[in-house]
Amino acid sequence: LPKLSGDFATVMAWADKHRRLKIRTNAETPLDCEMARRFGAEGVGLCRTEHMFFDESRILAMRQMILADSEKERRSALDQLLPEQRTDFRRIFEIMEGLPVTIRLLDPPLHEFLPHTDSEFTELSRAMGIDVEQVRHRAIELAETNPMLGHRGCRLGVVYPEIYEMQARAIFEAALAVTAEAGKAVFPEIMIPLVGMPRELETLKDALHKVAEIVFTEQGRRIGFSVGTMIELPRAALVADELAVSGEFFSFGTNDLTQTTLGISRDDAARFLGAYVDKGIIAKDPFVSLDIDGVGRLIEMASRKGREARPDLKLGICGEHGGDPASIAFCEEIGLDYVSASPFRVPIARLAAAQAALTAA
C-alpha cells in the first residue's frame, strides 16, 4: 500500500496544524479504509453498501431478495445475506479503530440488480423454485423508466423495512463484537439516503432503534450509535429544520443534490456540459466543483436551518465535491465539520482545508 513519507508527509503535517475541517473518506472495502488511513483520513464519511452485494457469492441471494414475491421470501434471502454483511462492517470497524464510521443503508437504483441474461434468469429460476418465465415477468415488472428518481434510497426501506433491519442488525452485531474484542468503543453513524420528507426519517429511525433494542437485549450489552440523513434532494434542504429534529447529523450528497437541483442527469451530463463550459455559460462542471450559487446556497440554508433546530448537529459533505479544493473552501466558509473524499484525494483535501482555514483567518 502507498504511504505518505518524506517531504510529502512533512507538508501534510504542516497543513494539519492549520486546518479546522476534519477529513474523512468515502470507503466501502477494507482496502479503501487502509489506504485512506495511510493518507490521513480521520474517519469514514460515507460507506456505501450497494456494491457489497455485487460480490459473486451474494448477487444471487440479492437478486432473489429483489425479485421476491412476499415478505417471507425476502426475509429468507436477507437471512442468507446477513453473515457476510456483518463481516463487511466488522472488518471496516476493525481497521478504523474507533474513528467515526458513517454507514449508508442500501441505496441502489433497483435496475442495477435486476437479472438481464438468459443464464441469470435460469439460475434464479432454480434458486427460487419458480418458472423462468415467472422470473422474467417479475424482472420486467420491476424495471423503471427513471430509476435514479425511482424506487431507491429510503423509499426502498419504507416499502421493505426488512432490508434496513438486516443491515442494522449487521451493523450492531459487528460494532458490539469489535467493541468487545478491541476494547475501543465503536460508535456507528447510520445514514439514511435520499430522504425528502421528515416522516421518512422518523419512521426509519424508529425501526433502527427497535432493531438496536432487540440486538442489545439478545447480547446483554449495548453500544452508542447515531442516526442521520443525507441531504441530497432540494426538498430535504428546504425542510432541514424539521429533519434535524430526528436526524443527528447531515451529510450533503452533492452528486444527487447537483443532479436534482440543476435537473441534470449525473450519468448523461458529459454529453453537453463541455459545450456549456466552452460557451462560457458555466465556469466549471457542477458535478466536479460545487455550483455555489445554486447547490451551495441550498447547503448553506440547510446547515443554518439544521443547526437552529439542533445546535450540535454534525455537518459533512460526502459527494465527489468533498475532494475538490474550491468546494472545500466553501465548506470551510459555511462551517461544516468535515469533508469526505475518496482515499486518493484525502491528501488534497487536507491541504485544501488548511488553505481555506488560512484564507479565512
Ligand code: PEP
Ligand atoms: C451523493 O449523491 O452525493 C452521494 C454521495 O451518494 P451516491 O453518489 O452514492 O448517490
Ligand code: MG
Ligand atoms: Mg446519492
